[in-house]
Structure formats: structure tokens, C-alpha cells
Amino acid sequence: MSDATRDGLRLEGLVVSHGGHRLLAIDDHVRPGEVLTVMGPSGSGKSTLLSVIVGTVDPAFAVRGRVRLDGRDLTGVPPEGRRIGILFQEELLFPHLSVGGNLAFGLPPDLRGRAARQARIEAALEEVGLTGFAGRDPATLSGGERARVALMRMLLSEPRALLLDEPFSRLDAALRAQVRDLVFAAARARGLPTLLVTHDATDAAAAGGRVFEIGVPVASG
Numbered sequence: 001m002s003d004a005t006r007d008g009l010r011l012e013g014l015v016v017s018h019g020g021h022r023l024l025a026i027d028d029h030v031r032p033g034e035v036l037t038v039m040g041p042s043g044s045g046k047s048t049l050l051s052v053i054v055g056t057v058d059p060a061f062a063v064r065g066r067v068r069l070d071g072r073d074l075t076g077v078p079p080e081g082r083r084i085g086i087l088f089q090e091e092l093l094f095p096h097l098s099v100g101g102n103l104a105f106g107l108p109p110d111l112r113g114r115a116a117r118q119a120r121i122e123a124a125l126e127e128v129g130l131t132g133f134a135g136r137d138p139a140t141l142s143g144g145e146r147a148r149v150a151l152m153r154m155l156l157s158e159p160r161a162l163l164l165d166e167p168f169s170r171l172d173a174a175l176r177a178q179v180r181d182l183v184f185a186a187a188r189a190r191g192l193p194t195l196l197v198t199h200d201a202t203d204a205a206a207a208g209g210r211v212f213e214i215g216v217p218v219a220s221g
């Protein structure tokens with residue numbers, strides 16, 4: 001994709017309400033390669049914000065405004081057509097598939113040919129230091145290795161934005177820093193606008209970008 005089409009993620013006058021109460025409001029432009037950290041107390045609407053962006057918000061919420069990704073208005077676009085990658089706290093590799101099988105799941109469906117698909121998988125494994133792991137059973141991987149496979153499976157689908165929902169919180173401190181650096185480096189290398197939801201000040205500091213604080217819910221006027 002040419003740089004001209006890289007505009008990043010725009011949250012244009014987004015207001016999310018429930019039962020007449022405003023849960024959150026945000027107007028922001030996350031630029032390609034930028035990480036915006038979203039923080040706020042439990043129940044303030046962090047996960048809801050991500051679900052609005054990805055298109056899975058519960059219809060019980062009223063949403064005003066729009067989400068635009070690389071210039072494209074996502075209103076009415078189904079989640080699978082939005083080209084947004086998500087990493088959750090649980091990395092959820094498919095247990096019945098090998099590491100390579102899990103990665104194959106992330107490949108774009110229009111990438112044809114066994115050799116080309118295999119090469120893409122090998123390159124992904126190499127990028128995160130897991131060369132030779134394609135045949136491994138996910139159950140035999142360490143937590144950090146699983147996290148790296150989950151990252152690459154998501155990136156193989158060639159998303160244009162990245163949403164991180166507390167993805168590091170189950171890892172111990174040393175591993176957490178390692179996986180976190182890898183995720184941010186991958187996002188920056190691909191020029192992906194990234195939203196990081198976290199409760200952790202160290203994660204926010206490592207992201208090194210702006211922090212958006214979602215406040216406590218207030219009644220809408």
C-alpha cells in the first residue's frame with residue numbers, strides 16, 4: 001500500500017451511551033505507527049470502545065460519530081471486513097492445530113499456492129525468533145512463545161490497525177517487557193495505528209505515546 005493511503009485511525013466525534021447515560025466520548029486521530037494508550041477505571045468503557053472500533057458493540061449501546069481507517073468509513077462494515085487486528089489477554093491458539101496450522105489461519109485467503117503460504121509462515125516465525133517451530137504442538141510452547149505465535153497469526157492477516165486489550169497482563173515482568181517490545185516494534189515497522197488498553201503504568205510508559213483517560217461514567221445532557 002502506498003503511503004498516501006495510510007491515514008491511520010480516526011475516531012470522529014464518537015459518543016457511546018447506554019440507557020440515556022453517556023459512557024464515553026472520544027475524538028482522536030491515531031496516526032500510522034502511533035500507539036495511543038487508553039486507561040481508565042474498571043467499567044469506564046475501555047472494552048466497549050474497542051468493540052465499537054472493531055464492529056462488535058452490543059446493540060444495547062447507542063453510538064454516535066464514526067470510525068475511519070485509512071480514510072475508509074467503517075460504518076456498516078462487518079467486523080471481518082474492517083482489517084483490524086486484535087490481541088487479547090488470552091492468546092487462544094487453536095489447540096488441535098500445530099504452530100504452522102495456527103499461523104496458516106491468519107494468512108489472507110487470496111494468498112494462493114502452498115509454497116507461497118509456507119514461505120510466509122516461515123518468514124513470520126523467523127521474525128519472532130521461532131524458526132523451526134512450525135510443526136510444534138501449541139501445548140508444548142512457553143507463554144512467551146505462544147504470545148509470539150499469536151502476534152504473528154494476527155499480523156499475517158495484514159491488518160491496518162491494531163487493538164491491544166491488556167495483552168501482556170498474564171506474562172511475568174521479564175517476559176512482559178520482551179513481548180511488549182516485540183509487539184510495539186512490529187506495529188511501528190508496519191505503520192499500524194495502535195490502541196493499547198491497559199491498567200499498567202509500565203505498559204503505558206513503554207508505549208511511549210499519548211495517553212487517553214476514560215473518565216467515570218457521567219449522565220448525558
Ligand SMILES: Nc1ncnc2c1ncn2[C@@H]1O[C@H](COP(=O)(O)OP(=O)(O)OP(=O)(O)O)[C@@H](O)[C@H]1O
Binds near residue numbers: 041046048049
Ligand atoms: N452488553 C452490555 N449491556 C449493558 N451494559 C454493558 C454491556 N457490556 C458492558 N456493559 C457495561 O458498560 C460499562 C463499560 O464496560 P467495559 O467492559 O467497556 O469497561 P472496561 O473499562 O473495559 O472495564 P474493565 O477494566 O473492568 O475491563 C460497564 O458498566 C459494563 O457493565
